Amino acid sequence: MQQKSFLFYFVLTITLSSCSQEVLNIGYLGSLTGKYGTIMIPNKNGAILAVEELNARGKDKVNLIVADNQSQVDLTIEAMEELHNKGCQTIILATSSEAYSYSEKYMDEHNILVISPVISSDEFSNKDDNFFRLTNGTSRYGEVLGQYIEDQNYQYLTIVRNINNLSYSNMLIKGFDIYDDIDINIINFDSFKETSYKKIATQIIDSKPQIILLITVPFDAAMICQQLYQHDIPILLSSFAVTQDLIQNGGRAVEDTVFFLEQAFEDDTDYLQFKDKYYNRFGSEATYQSLKSYDAVNILYSAYKSAKSPDIEAIKAELLEGKNLKGYISEYHFNQFGDYDSVLIPHTIKNGKIVKLD
Numbered sequence: 001m002q003q004k005s006f007l008f009y010f011v012l013t014i015t016l017s018s019c020s021q022e023v024l025n026i027g028y029l030g031s032l033t034g035k036y037g038t039i040m041i042p043n044k045n046g047a048i049l050a051v052e053e054l055n056a057r058g059k060d061k062v063n064l065i066v067a068d069n070q071s072q073v074d075l076t077i078e079a080m081e082e083l084h085n086k087g088c089q090t091i092i093l094a095t096s097s098e099a100y101s102y103s104e105k106y107m108d109e110h111n112i113l114v115i116s117p118v119i120s121s122d123e124f125s126n127k128d129d130n131f132f133r134l135t136n137g138t139s140r141y142g143e144v145l146g147q148y149i150e151d152q153n154y155q156y157l158t159i160v161r162n163i164n165n166l167s168y169s170n171m172l173i174k175g176f177d178i179y180d181d182i183d184i185n186i187i188n189f190d191s192f193k194e195t196s197y198k199k200i201a202t203q204i205i206d207s208k209p210q211i212i213l214l215i216t217v218p219f220d221a222a223m224i225c226q227q228l229y230q231h232d233i234p235i236l237l238s239s240f241a242v243t244q245d246l247i248q249n250g251g252r253a254v255e256d257t258v259f260f261l262e263q264a265f266e267d268d269t270d271y272l273q274f275k276d277k278y279y280n281r282f283g284s285e286a287t288y289q290s291l292k293s294y295d296a297v298n299i300l301y302s303a304y305k306s307a308k309s310p311d312i313e314a315i316k317a318e319l320l321e322g323k324n325l326k327g328y329i330s331e332y333h334f335n336q337f338g339d340y341d342s343v344l345i346p347h348t349i350k351n352g353k354i355v356k357l358d
Contacts, residue, residue: 022060024304026051026297027067027088029079031095034071035164035191038245039218039289043094043117045282046290050297052281062301069095076103084110089312090304092296094289097121097138097167100131107131113312115300115319117292118240121167122174125339130312132319132338134292134299134327136262138168142175144260144344145236149211150179152234157184158209160200160224162191162216169215172238185209191220201227209233218243222250229253244285247352258357260344261288263329270329295327302326 028047030040044066051064065086067079076099083091091107093100093116100119107114108129115132122137149157157176161169176182185207189200201224204212212228213236214221221241228235229252237246237259246254263271271291278286300315302325307314316338319325325332334340346357 023063024060024301024310025063025065025087025089026300027065027083027086027091028293029067029069029076029083029091029093029095031071031099032066032068036071036096036217039240039243040094040118042243042284042287042290043293045278045284046117046286046293047092047297049278049281049290050294054297054301060301060305062297064297069099071096073099073102076100077106080106080112084112089113089310090115090300090315092117092293092300094118094293096165097123097171098165100124101167104129104131111312113316115296117289117296120171122171123167126337128337130316130338132334133340134296134332136341136344137339138171139175140341141239141260141344142172143178144175144346145172145213146176146179146182148236148258148260148346149182152211154210154234155181155183156208156210157182157213158187158204158207158211159184159213159215160187160189160204161214162220163188164190164192168238168240172215189220191217195220195223197223197227200224204228204233205231211236214238214241216241218246219249222246222248222254225250225253225257234258242347242354243287243289247349247354255349255351258346258348261347261354262342262344263288268329274328291328295330295332298327299325299332 030044032040051062054062065083065088067083069075069079080103090113093114097119113130117134119133120135120138122139124131125137187203211234214224215238218241221237235257237257239259242259274291275286278290303315303318306318320334322333347354348357
């Protein structure tokens with residue numbers, strides 16, 4: 001019989017003196033170890049920072065209960081069940097789109113409200129459910145990447161994708177459907193198996209692309225860029241690949257890659273303040289996904305306070321109403337299905353820093 005020791009849980013609280021405080025349990029289910037671990041740890045830290053600040057105010061007590069599915073889709077339901085059994089009716093989900101798809105039925109059956117700072121697959125858009133996302137739909141990223149390729153007068157595109165998150169990559173590629181003049185060649189690989197980045201690079205070169213799009217995790221993107229460093233072929237990245245891990249492992253090879261993010265963070269004073277606050281707490285660099293998880297906690301808390309009830313339907317109604325849903329930088333406004341869209345801005349990497357593309 002499989003034991004549950006693979007799941008990692010902790011409860012983050014700050015003990016407060018008032019016995020009349022309300023208590024809100026928020027679950028956090030992330031891929032904290034395994035293939036996606038280095039990407040998702042900053043997300044979790046962003047949520048921790050938000051909870052610590054809320055608890056420091058002394059008005060209410062927020063419990064952040066954390067579970068790890070080890071980047072394995074088939075462990076997601078068991079992690080979700082454990083959080084639900086620990087009293088979490090609202091959960092922040094920082095996993096792959098495949099993991100959400102796998103556990104979607106369980107969440108619907110148990111009326112769990114889910115908010116995700118990272119899941120963007122359009123497979124979950126326009127559905128009357130309890131799922132809210134804090135990022136653009138994936139096909140929207142495909143559309144702006146396609147527009148960029150068209151504006152640069154490129155015709156031959158090679159896409160390299162990890163087959164372990166097809167829900168995400170299929171939707172991103174679908175965004176290219178409106179561009180008839182782009183000829184697409186797709187190279188698949190399995191990042192959970194031993195990967196020959198040299199072989200992938202050879203396949204890319206043999207396809208004779210004018211431009212390349214990598215739909216991978218940061219480490220894989222960095223390694224592929226390293227293999228292509230001597231070749232003068234422009235490289236696009238999915239936003240999922242863009243973290244400090246990419247820069248640290250890719251070095252010069254990831255300089256001048258192009259990707260689209262929701263905000264021009266390097267120009268924003270509030271974001272720089274958030275980065276300082278995050279660094280002072282964790283001793284590492286924040287990512288824009290750290291900010292998204294930070295916002296997810298505060299949005300759930302605001303909706304909970306406005307609803308004046310822990311009832312999921314009441315909290316959902318407040319989220320859809322859209323009042324007082326302020327993030328650290330942005331305000332969030334969901335459509336009737338809990339979907340969120342914002343402007344996407346082209347970025348690149350210069351001297352090891354993410355900067356807005358001129």
